[in-house]
Amino acid sequence: MNAASDGSRDLRGTAAIEAAFRRGPRPLFIPYLTLGDPTPEETRARLWELARAGAGIVELGVPYSDPLADGPVLREAAVRALRHRIGIGEALAFVRSLRDEGFALPLVLFAYANPLFRFGAERFAREALAAGVDAVLVPDLPPEESGDVLGFLRAVGIPLIPLVALTSRGRIAERLAGREGFVYAVSSLGTTGVRERLPEELLAFLAEIRAATSLPVAVGFGIHRQEQVEMLAPHAEGIIVGSALAHLWAEGGSVEEFVRELFSGVW
Amino acid sequence: MVQSASTESPEGGKKIARPYGEGDGHFGPYGGRYVPETLVRALEELEEAYHTYLKDENFLAEYRRLLREYAGRPTPVTFVPRLSEAYGAPVYLKREDLNHTGAHKINHALGQALLAERLGKRRLVAETGAGQHGVATATVAARFGMEAVIFMGEEDMRRQAPNVARMRLLGAKVVPVTTGTRTLQDAVSEAIRYWVEHVEDTYYLLGSAVGPHPYPSLVRDFQRVIGEEARAQFLEMTGELPRGLVASVGGGSNAIGLFYAFLDDPVEIVGVEAGGLGISTGKHAASLTAGEVGVLHGAKSYILQDELGNVLPAHSISAGLDYPGVGPEHAYLKEIGRVRYEAVTDDEALEAFLDLTRLEGIIPALESAHAVAYAKRWAKEFPGPILVNLSGRGDKDLGHVFELLEARGVKFVDEGTQGDRG
Numbered sequence: 001m002n003a004a005s006d007g008s009r010d011l012r013g014t015a016a017i018e019a020a021f022r023r024g025p026r027p028l029f030i031p032y033l034t035l036g037d038p039t040p041e042e043t044r045a046r047l048w049e050l051a052r053a054g055a056g057i058v059e060l061g062v063p064y065s066d067p068l069a070d071g072p073v074l075r076e077a078a079v080r081a082l083r084h085r086i087g088i089g090e091a092l093a094f095v096r097s098l099r100d101e102g103f104a105l106p107l108v109l110f111a112y113a114n115p116l117f118r119f120g121a122e123r124f125a126r127e128a129l130a131a132g133v134d135a136v137l138v139p140d141l142p143p144e145e146s147g148d149v150l151g152f153l154r155a156v157g158i159p160l161i162p163l164v165a166l167t168s169r170g171r172i173a174e175r176l177a178g179r180e181g182f183v184y185a186v187s188s189l190g191t192t193g194v195r196e197r198l199p200e201e202l203l204a205f206l207a208e209i210r211a212a213t214s215l216p217v218a219v220g221f222g223i224h225r226q227e228q229v230e231m232l233a234p235h236a237e238g239i240i241v242g243s244a245l246a247h248l249w250a251e252g253g254s255v256e257e258f259v260r261e262l263f264s265g266v267w
Numbered sequence: 268m269v270q271s272a273s274t275e276s277p278e279g280g281k282k283i284a285r286p287y288g289e290g291d292g293h294f295g296p297y298g299g300r301y302v303p304e305t306l307v308r309a310l311e312e313l314e315e316a317y318h319t320y321l322k323d324e325n326f327l328a329e330y331r332r333l334l335r336e337y338a339g340r341p342t343p344v345t346f347v348p349r350l351s352e353a354y355g356a357p358v359y360l361k362r363e364d365l366n367h368t369g370a371h372k373i374n375h376a377l378g379q380a381l382l383a384e385r386l387g388k389r390r391l392v393a394e395t396g397a398g399q400h401g402v403a404t405a406t407v408a409a410r411f412g413m414e415a416v417i418f419m420g421e422e423d424m425r426r427q428a429p430n431v432a433r434m435r436l437l438g439a440k441v442v443p444v445t446t447g448t449r450t451l452q453d454a455v456s457e458a459i460r461y462w463v464e465h466v467e468d469t470y471y472l473l474g475s476a477v478g479p480h481p482y483p484s485l486v487r488d489f490q491r492v493i494g495e496e497a498r499a500q501f502l503e504m505t506g507e508l509p510r511g512l513v514a515s516v517g518g519g520s521n522a523i524g525l526f527y528a529f530l531d532d533p534v535e536i537v538g539v540e541a542g543g544l545g546i547s548t549g550k551h552a553a554s555l556t557a558g559e560v561g562v563l564h565g566a567k568s569y570i571l572q573d574e575l576g577n578v579l580p581a582h583s584i585s586a587g588l589d590y591p592g593v594g595p596e597h598a599y600l601k602e603i604g605r606v607r608y609e610a611v612t613d614d615e616a617l618e619a620f621l622d623l624t625r626l627e628g629i630i631p632a633l634e635s636a637h638a639v640a641y642a643k644r645w646a647k648e649f650p651g652p653i654l655v656n657l658s659g660r661g662d663k664d665l666g667h668v669f670e671l672l673e674a675r676g677v678k679f680v681d682e683g684t685q686g687d688r689g
Contacts, residue, residue: 026314035604064565064576064577065447065577065578066452066456066563066577066578067462068302068303068456068459068460068463068564068565071460075446082577085575086575087574087575087576087577088575088576089575090298090575113301114561114562114564114572114576114577114578115575115576115577116561116562116576117561117562117567117576118572118574118575118576119576139303140301140302140303140562140565141301142300142301142302142303142304144291144299144300144306145299145301146298163303163304164304165303165304165305166305166308167304167305167306167307167308167466168304168308169466170308175304175493186303186304186305189305189463189464189465189466189467190305190460190463190464191460191463191464
């Protein structure tokens with residue numbers, strides 16, 4: 001069902017991401033979690049748990065002091081994680097150790113711009129590939145500012161995942177020109193966090209993305225219910241779930257059960 | 268010296284075009300637009316409006332009329348003889364404290380409210396540290412019949428209670444920010460998050476020359492009036508230009524407003540940051556003096572950060588300077604060496620606060636007291652005349668100042684009651 005069970009990591013970067021979407025199931029379950037919340041060891045256990053539960057790609061967040069794009073649940077996760085002094089360097093070491101253990105799922109490293117610049121964008125690209133990072137997502141780096149980072153990552157074959165939002169409508173093709181990996185479609189205005197209702201224009205937005213690119217589309221922000229996944233499944237290759245998982249772990253629920261329930265209408 | 272791209276002489280006093288901050292919003296390597304994609308469209312829309320309306324004579328005429336009839340401009344330049352005598356060089360003050368609402372913030376609040384109106388937005392969201400910008404925003408919201416939502420750190424709400432009361436009286440909703448340091452840094456983040464969520468009907472009325480493009484340029488252009496007036500007034504009063512300019516720098520709006528008109532002049536310029544308990548203690552808000560280049564709240568500039576790139580909390584006696592970043596134009600002016608940035612401590616600011624109050628009968632905001640404090644230090648070696656931007660008045664700080672003075676053992680005793688205590 002997933003790359004972990006293939007037991008191999010022959011493919012890296014863009015190729016690994018593409019293969020994950022080809023392999024299915026559709027839509028791909030893409031969990032997000034914050035590295036170090038509540039501890040790095042717990043994060044490691046959760047990543048394996050997610051792999052067993054059917055994750056197709058995992059998104060691992062580097063905690064940051066000022067996460068502008070995140071809602072309260074993920075901000076609290078970052079506060080807990082920052083106690084362990086985790087930055088880009090620590091995250092790369094963590095990914096390397098995960099790969100040494102045989103964790104084979106494609107991995108998207110999520111980091112805010114400042115920690116990444118602080119570490120050095122060029123050095124980051126080089127070391128990310130060596131550590132086993134397959135893609136990178138920087139939520140506060142729109143295309144206008146991403147030139148250097150994009151160039152360094154492209155040189156090593158790691159895609160910088162583009163985000164498009166409802167407010168990008170009318171110029172989505174321009175936002176996605178020349179990009180690789182997959183498209184992160186932000187489902188709602190606002191920050192991350194579970195939402196009762198997804199906006200009515202969401203399907204038209206996804207159709208516009210579809211018309212603008214051949215890249216797989218993953219939808220994130222606010223998704224936590226089976227009906228939402230069922231509604232989105234015909235229109236998206238991936239479903240990104242973050243805050244709902246953080247909440248689940250805080251409550252002590254079962255990830256496998258949660259994923260089974262969430263994707264029960266489509267897998 | 269900065270090369271001006273303008274063919275007009277600086278003596279014309281306006282429209283000094285400069286080879287930075289235009290186009291894509293970069294001041295050398297600083298500035299830019301590091302924001303979530305959700306905000307990019309709104310910033311582009313604002314940029315279009317900025318380029319359109321700041322060249323539109325009708326818009327500018329309305330802005331100038333509001334400054335004149337509503338804010339009370341022009342504010343005077345005041346020579347302060349007793350302070351000059353005590354400090355050892357002639358000192359002049361640009362009296363932004365005499366604006367309606369008590370600080371320079373009304374200048375850009377009026378300009379931005381006018382832009383919001385042109386953009387068809389009926390709700391203003393803002394952050395505030397000392398409360399001066401929050402009061403200015405609440406004021407213009409009342410004046411323009413708009414809704415105002417103001418984010419303010421819980422700690423600042425305590426330090427600046429009178430301004431909280433003012434905002435509420437004016438009809439604004441004040442939202443306490445309880446995350447992080449509960450001060451300005453977190454209030455800015457929360458205001459941006461609120462804006463992301465309500466971007467379609469809300470205008471973010473940013474309170475300083477910080478943030479993503481076009482805010483640093485936009486706020487500066489609405490604050491340029493300070494320096495343009497001051498330059499003409501000073502020339503008229505003394506027949507020459509000041510030799511030194513001083514202004515306090517938190518985000519840097521009052522400072523850039525004063526400095527901008529003088530950048531091509533042979534004038535020494537100093538921006539004064541909050542040195543808090545002293546740079547060596549790590550408890551300060553001096554981003555340019557002791558910070559490093561990074562990205563915060565949408566722009567690349569100098570910020571206080573740790574080795575992992577996490578933003579460090581700032582400390583200052585003054586809520587308005589208590590911010591771990593600084594506007595990108597200041598970062599650029601530092602880099603090209605046109606402006607010098609220095610830090611003064613909480614204690615020096617408090618001392619200057621008392622000096623100006625006792626010697627001249629002018630109670631400065633604690634923010635402005637930092638500028639006065641540097642003038643005191645500078646005057647010992649610098650012949651002057653020094654023009655200090657008195658960015659705001661200190662009424663809002665009185666409660667806090669009394670606490671601080673008491674903690675330092677200063678007692679106020681009424682003469683008539685002295686005998687009764689014996």
